[in-house]
Amino acid sequence: MKALSPHLIEEIKALPARYPQPRSAVMPALDLAQEELGYLTPEAMTEVATALQLDAGYVEGVATFYTLFHLEPIGKHRFYMCTNLSCTLRGAEEIVEHLRGAIGVKEAGEVSEDGLFSYEEVECMGACEYAPMCRVDHRYHYDLTNEKVDQLVAEKRHPAFPPARARVAPHPSPARKAATRLGPTDLPSGGGGDAALPKKTRAPRKKKTDG
Amino acid sequence: MAEQRGTVGGPVLTEWFAKPDLHTLDVYESLGGYSALRKVVTTMTAQQVIDEVKISGLRGRGGADFPTAMKWSFVPKDHPGPKYIVVNADESEPGSAKDRYLMENSPHALIEGTAIASYAIGGHEAWVYIRGEYDLPYEMLRDAIAEAHAKGYLGDKPFGTDHALDVRLYRGHGAYICGEETALLESLEGKRAQPRSRPPFPAVKGAWGLPTAVNNVETLSTVPWIIRHGGVEYASRGTEKAKGTRMVTVSGDVQKPGNFEIEIGVTYRDIIEGLAGGMLPGRKLKVFWPGGSSAKVLPASMIDTSTDLDGLKALGTMGGSGGIIVMDDSHCVVKAAARLLRFYAHESCGKCTPCRVGSNWAVRTYHRILANEGSQLELGILERVSDGLQNGRCLCGLGDAAGWVIESTMRHFHDEYEDHCLRHTCNVGKALAHA
Numbered sequence: 040m041k042a043l044s045p046h047l048i049e050e051i052k053a054l055p056a057r058y059p060q061p062r063s064a065v066m067p068a069l070d071l072a073q074e075e076l077g078y079l080t081p082e083a084m085t086e087v088a089t090a091l092q093l094d095a096g097y098v099e100g101v102a103t104f105y106t107l108f109h110l111e112p113i114g115k116h117r118f119y120m121c122t123n124l125s126c127t128l129r130g131a132e133e134i135v136e137h138l139r140g141a142i143g144v145k146e147a148g149e150v151s152e153d154g155l156f157s158y159e160e161v162e163c164m165g166a167c168e169y170a171p172m173c174r175v176d177h178r179y180h181y182d183l184t185n186e187k188v189d190q191l192v193a194e195k196r197h198p199a200f201p202p203a204r205a206r207v208a209p210h211p212s213p214a215r216k217a218a219t220r221l222g223p224t225d226l227p228s229g230g231g232g233d234a235a236l237p238k239k240t241r242a243p244r245k246k247k248t249d250g
Numbered sequence: 251m252a253e254q255r256g257t258v259g260g261p262v263l264t265e266w267f268a269k270p271d272l273h274t275l276d277v278y279e280s281l282g283g284y285s286a287l288r289k290v291v292t293t294m295t296a297q298q299v300i301d302e303v304k305i306s307g308l309r310g311r312g313g314a315d316f317p318t319a320m321k322w323s324f325v326p327k328d329h330p331g332p333k334y335i336v337v338n339a340d341e342s343e344p345g346s347a348k349d350r351y352l353m354e355n356s357p358h359a360l361i362e363g364t365a366i367a368s369y370a371i372g373g374h375e376a377w378v379y380i381r382g383e384y385d386l387p388y389e390m391l392r393d394a395i396a397e398a399h400a401k402g403y404l405g406d407k408p409f410g411t412d413h414a415l416d417v418r419l420y421r422g423h424g425a426y427i428c429g430e431e432t433a434l435l436e437s438l439e440g441k442r443a444q445p446r447s448r449p450p451f452p453a454v455k456g457a458w459g460l461p462t463a464v465n466n467v468e469t470l471s472t473v474p475w476i477i478r479h480g481g482v483e484y485a486s487r488g489t490e491k492a493k494g495t496r497m498v499t500v501s502g503d504v505q506k507p508g509n510f511e512i513e514i515g516v517t518y519r520d521i522i523e524g525l526a527g528g529m530l531p532g533r534k535l536k537v538f539w540p541g542g543s544s545a546k547v548l549p550a551s552m553i554d555t556s557t558d559l560d561g562l563k564a565l566g567t568m569g570g571s572g573g574i575i576v577m578d579d580s581h582c583v584v585k586a587a588a589r590l591l592r593f594y595a596h597e598s599c600g601k602c603t604p605c606r607v608g609s610n611w612a613v614r615t616y617h618r619i620l621a622n623e624g625s626q627l628e629l630g631i632l633e634r635v636s637d638g639l640q641n642g643r644c645l646c647g648l649g650d651a652a653g654w655v656i657e658s659t660m661r662h663f664h665d666e667y668e669d670h671c672l673r674h675t676c677n678v679g680k681a682l683a684h685a
Contacts, residue, residue, distance in 0.1 A: 058440075059332065059375075059457070059458045059460075060439065060440075060458045062439055062440035062441070063420070063438060063439055063440040063458075064440065065440035066421070066423055066437075066440060067421075069423075070421070070423070100442055101440065101441065101442055104425065104442040104443065104599075105382075105422075105423035105424050105425050105443075106423070106424035106425065107382045107383070107423040107424035108423055108424075119383070122589075123344045123543075123589070123593060124344055124345065124502070124543060124575055124586055124589055124590055124593075125344065125345050125501035125502050125575055127586075127589055128501075128502045128503055128575075128577060128581060128586075129502070129503075161383075161424070162342070162344070162426060162593050162596065162597065163342060163343070163344040163345070163346075163426075163543075163593075164383045165341045165342065165346065165347045165349070165350045165381070165383070165384065166347050166350060167344075167345050167346070167347045167499055167501030167502075167507065167573065167575075168255040168256065168347055168499060168500070168501055168507040168508045168509060169255070169507075170501055170502075170507070174383055174385075177385040178385065178386070179385075179386070
């Protein structure tokens with residue numbers, strides 16, 4: 040039974056003070072729990088509820104409403120594949136079919152045998168000018184082709200693999216490293232790492248630290 | 251890095267987008283950024299800010315097209331205690347990507363506009379509700395807010411004055427319905443995002459039960475420009491009733507998809523054939539969604555329609571969130587409508603029965619039609635479901651939008667529906683055979 044680490048519970052208990060009303064801490068707390076465990080177990084949701092002094096059923100009700108909360112195990116790298124209209128017009132369905140083969144799963148939600156990959160079809164992610172597109176490990180990937188999907192999968196499978204043309208910030212941010220932690224729903228450390236790459240430089244992607 | 255696809259150096263919103271490192275406070279300020287906020291907090295009253303924005307004629311760019319100054323003026327001035335500006339950065343309308351484009355290029359413009367809006371309603375704290383999938387814009391806003399605090403532009407004494415201003419971030423977790431303002435407020439309060447019944451309106455009872463104005467990213471990003479150049483200058487652009495410029499996202503079967511800043515009043519031909527480079531080689535325009543998937547479709551014959559917001563309303567459709575989805579003659583309208591209904595059914599929050607049940611009825615009906623099991627019966631079901639979803643039978647616009655997709659595609663492409671339902675053939679096969 041996966042449960043949350045004591046220091047995370049303490050972190051969750053400190054969340055409500057950041058908001059005008061404590062209940063707003065539910066989603067940031069579930070976010071932290073999910074970052075630690077990979078997905079939200081019933082025990083984790085109960086622990087979040089206890090830490091926030093809420094009903095466990097209420098917390099589960101929130102978790103089940105939002106698509107970015109996972110209640111089943113997911114792969115280490117989750118592909119969120121947009122198949123809404125703009126992406127479908129540009130061939131998203133074929134891309135998804137190719138992805139299934141590339142990561143070795145038969146259907147959405149299934150985790151590959153090595154535990155590395157899973158995917159789901161999601162609705163519009165607001166990058167329609169780059170259709171078809173997807174989101175993996177907190178980054179968008181644009182103008183997908185079968186080749187790009189293969190490269191992306193290889194890159195995730197072997198982190199040292201030369202980078203695909205992954206999406207990075209339009210401009211480098213000198214302030215990024217010094218940025219203060221403003222919100223509890225910040226990405227885990229390193230999550231924003233590749234955004235700090237200098238413009239036009241194809242340096243190797245920094246690997247996101249998972250959990 | 252992915253190249254920017256869209257307007258740089260446009261008249262208002264994208265004015266400075268060609269400048270490298272615009273997302274940093276130093277560059278933004280060197281071009282004139284934060285001069286509007288400085289002017290507002292040091293020399294203007296809240297009412298003067300509202301008046302200036304009223305002169306500009308700025309209307310909400312999230313889709314509802316409501317006059318921004320009027321929305322701010324609804325927030326009670328004499329209310330003791332906190333009042334909030336909530337920024338709707340939950341852009342999830344299919345076909346719309348302009349808020350992402352604005353935030354990734356110029357996060358400080360949004361922060362400056364948000365702070366000005368807070369001042370205008372007499373509030374001190376603003377919350378940006380940003381969709382969870384927008385990792386990069388979130389990080390950029392987070393860093394930009396930290397920079398603004400470090401400079402003393404936000405905080406207890408912005409520009410040395412006594413009107414404290416702060417901008418906070420809250421991440422969504424994947425729900426289209428959060429783009430609807432009362433559902434967004436529910437979500438911000440840590441609940442399932444289900445729209446509230448109105449009244450009370452958010453201006454009276456909004457975030458955490460307190461007076462609130464909810465504004466779109468693009469709307470607020472426009473405000474600093476209006477303060478810098480004056481409302482009259484902004485109102486000199488656009489049409490008689492719909493002032494200014496706005497962003498549109500063009501996606502789908504065009505040569506150059508992108509986010510473009512347009513002066514309101516240009517035609518869809520200007521956008522699709524001009525800015526977006528026209529159709530793909532050898533293909534012809536069939537249909538387009540003029541303002542996100544929720545706007546009623548317009549067939550190719552109506553490409554000369556103006557982007558004037560009132561004109562679109564008169565046609566029964568809308569400029570909406572500016573997401574223009576373009577489809578050519580190689581795609582089937584029935585399949586496209588079926589895909590969109592799957593979206594609306596998936597995103598229905600479940601609160602109102604017509605939307606929850608109707609959208610799923612439509613999905614099942616489309617499923618039968620596309621499996622060549624359709625008949626006159628299915629056509630009738632779609633018509634009835636479409637009617638049942640519309641006309642204010644639901645608390646928010648999601649149900650209506652689902653109905654509009656069915657109704658407008660059936661109205662303009664009834665022959666394709668008949669081909670599918672009665673003859674079990676697809677019109678697109680014919681179009682391709684002739685190509």
